[in-house]
Amino acid sequence: MTKIGVIGAGQLGQMLGYAGQRLGLDFVFLDPSDNPPAATVGPVLKYAFDSDEGLRRLAEETDVITYEFENVPVGAIAKIKPDSPVYPPAEALEHAQDRLAEKKLFGSLDIPVPGFRAIDSTDDLRQAAADLGLPIVLKTRRLGYDGKGQTIVRSVKDIDSAVAELGGKDLIAEQWVAFDREVSAIGARNVRGDIAIYPLTENEHREGILSVSRAPAEAGALEDRATTFLTRLLNKLDYVGVLALELFVVGDELLANEFAPRVHNSGHWTIEGAETSQFENHLRAILNMPLGKTGMRGSAGMLNLIGEMPDVEDVPASKWHLHNYGKDPRPGRKLGHATTVAKDDEEREETLKILAKTLNI
Numbered sequence: 475m476t477k478i479g480v481i482g483a484g485q486l487g488q489m490l491g492y493a494g495q496r497l498g499l500d501f502v503f504l505d506p507s508d509n510p511p512a513a514t515v516g517p518v519l520k521y522a523f524d525s526d527e528g529l530r531r532l533a534e535e536t537d538v539i540t541y542e543f544e545n546v547p548v549g550a551i552a553k554i555k556p557d558s559p560v561y562p563p564a565e566a567l568e569h570a571q572d573r574l575a576e577k578k579l580f581g582s583l584d585i586p587v588p589g590f591r592a593i594d595s596t597d598d599l600r601q602a603a604a605d606l607g608l609p610i611v612l613k614t615r616r617l618g619y620d621g622k623g624q625t626i627v628r629s630v631k632d633i634d635s636a637v638a639e640l641g642g643k644d645l646i647a648e649q650w651v652a653f654d655r656e657v658s659a660i661g662a663r664n665v666r667g668d669i670a671i672y673p674l675t676e677n678e679h680r681e682g683i684l685s686v687s688r689a690p691a692e693a694g695a696l697e698d699r700a701t702t703f704l705t706r707l708l709n710k711l712d713y714v715g716v717l718a719l720e721l722f723v724v725g726d727e728l729l730a731n732e733f734a735p736r737v738h739n740s741g742h743w744t745i746e747g748a749e750t751s752q753f754e755n756h757l758r759a760i761l762n763m764p765l766g767k768t769g770m771r772g773s774a775g776m777l778n779l780i781g782e783m784p785d786v787e788d789v790p791a792s793k794w795h796l797h798n799y800g801k802d803p804r805p806g807r808k809l810g811h812a813t814t815v816a817k818d819d820e821e822r823e824e825t826l827k828i829l830a831k832t833l834n835i
Contacts (some may be wrong), residue, residue, distance in 0.1 A: 491515025747774030
C-alpha cells in the first residue's frame with residue numbers, strides 16, 4: 475500500500491489523510507506538536523520540522539513526501555535523500571517564503587502586481603512612500619500569515635515606528651490597493667504536467683483571517699484571466715500538487731497578492747462542493763495519477779470557525795457540513811469550518827446568513 479509522508483500534522487494534513495483513506499493510502503506525519511489534528515489519520519513522528527533524524531525516518535517509512543504549510547525550512551527539504559520524491563518542488567517553497575522573490579516571479583510571468591519596493595531602512599520606506607504614495611502596506615518578507623508580520627503606514631510620521639516594529643530590514647512595502655474583492659484561483663498539476671483548475675473562489679477576511687469563501691465567484695472574463703495566470707505559475711515552477719493564487723479584483727483588472735504552495739483554506743468548500751476535493755487532487759498529483767474533475771456540485775459557501783467551536787445543535791444537519799479539527803480553543807485560531815452546498819447562489823446566501831447567526835460568527 476502506498477504511504478504518504480507529510481511534513482506538518484495540522485488540519486490540512488488531517489484533511490489530506492481523510493481524502494487519502496478513500497484512495498486506499500496510508501500516512502505518516504512529521505510534527506513536533508502534542509496531539510496535532512492529523513494524529514487521527516496516521517502516526518506522527520514527533521521531531522522538529524528540520525530534524526535530520528525525523529526527516530530520515532519519514533523518508534524511510536514513506537514512498538513520497540509532501541507538506542501542509544509553506545514555512546517548512548527549505549533546508550529541511552534538501553536533507554531528504556535524493557531517491558525520495560518531495561512535492562511541491564523546493565523552488566515553489568523558496569518563492570512563497572520570500573514576498574520579494576514572489577513579486578519578482580509574478581513580474582517575470584507578466585502577472586500584474588501592486589507596486590512594491592524592498593525595504594531595509596527607514597530611508598528606503600520614505601522613498602517608497604514618495605514613489606508609491608500613502609497609505610502603504612509594510613510587511614516582513616518572510617513568515618507572515620493571517621495578517622501577522624505586517625502593518626499599514628498611513629503617514630510619514632509613522633515610518634520610523636513601522637520599520638522598527640517589523641525588525642528594521644528584510645521588509646517589503648506594497649502599494650495600497652483599494653480592491654473591490656479578493657478571489658483565489660486554485661489548481662492542481664501532476665508529475666506529467668496535466669492541470670485541473672477549480673472555479674474561482676471569492677474570499678472575505680476579518681482581522682486578516684479568512685472568514686467566508688464562496689464558489690463559484692461571479693467573475694466573467696476575469697475567470698479566464700485568473701486561469702491563465704495560474705497556469706503560467708504552475709508550469710514555470712514545474713509544479714506538482716495543489717497551488718492557490720490569491721488575487722485582488724480592481725474594476726476589470728486582477729492584481730496578484732500571493733500564492734500558497736499547498737492545499738488552501740479558501741478551497742475547503744471543495745470537499746463537499748466539487749466533484750473532486752482539493753485534498754484528493756493534491757494526492758493524485760503527487761502520485762502522478764489522473765486528476766479528478768473540478769466541476770461544482772452546487773453553489774458552495776464556507777465559514778471558518780475561529781477562536782471557539784460554537785454550539786451547533788439548533789442548525790438543521792441537512793443544511794451544512796461541520797468539520798471540527800479537534801484543536802484546543804484559542805483567540806484567532808482556526809478550529810474548524812462549516813460548508814453549505816445549495817442549488818443556487820440565493821439559497822447559499824440564505825443558508826450562510828442562518829449559519830452565521832446561529833453559530834455566532
